Amino acid sequence: MKELFETTPSPLVPPLRSKGELFDAACVAVGKNPNDFNAEVHFVTSDEIRALNKKWRGKDEPTDVLSFPLGDFNPATGKTELGDIVICRECAGEFSEEFLYLHGLLHLMGYTHKEMDAIIKEAMQSVVARNTFGRLSAGSAIQEEIE
Ligand SMILES: [Zn+2]
Numbered sequence: 001m002k003e004l005f006e007t008t009p010s011p012l013v014p015p016l017r018s019k020g021e022l023f024d025a026a027c028v029a030v031g032k033n034p035n036d037f038n039a040e041v042h043f044v045t046s047d048e049i050r051a052l053n054k055k056w057r058g059k060d061e062p063t064d065v066l067s068f069p070l071g072d073f074n075p076a077t078g079k080t081e082l083g084d085i086v087i088c089r090e091c092a093g094e095f096s097e098e099f100l101y102l103h104g105l106l107h108l109m110g111y112t113h114k115e116m117d118a119i120i121k122e123a124m125q126s127v128v129a130r131n132t133f134g135r136l137s138a139g140s141a142i143q144e145e146i147e
Helices: 015-029 046-057 097-108 113-146
Strands: 037-044 065-074 079-088
Touching: 015 037, 015 097, 015 113, 037 046, 037 097, 046 065, 046 079, 065 097, 079 097, 097 113
Parallel strands: 037 079
Antiparallel strands: 065 079
């Protein structure tokens, strides 16, 4: 069934790390504190996403990403549960998982397609920058130890 977070490597950012980083970056890009929110992501097959698309949207066809907004405050965690993002890798086509994840996440936050393009770009860029700088500083630290 669901193969949670067991993703194939992406050329953009390492997938397991990227989920948290993308989430944080998206929250920051829209002026929210990442610590106040949570969102679930599920990876499913094309049959599974087709069934969900039919049940909830009346569209009997597979799609790349679906989002199911919740918006409930969870007193146990102190976070607002934004809802669920469902991604079908087989249906992703040219889109990266990172893009689909952010797309779904921003829908959960109530953003329209028109609004989300710039936010996705900003979030992606900040994650890439952080990974690049992280690698550079780790490299220079090792260099210093050798010298
Ligand atoms: Zn959409």
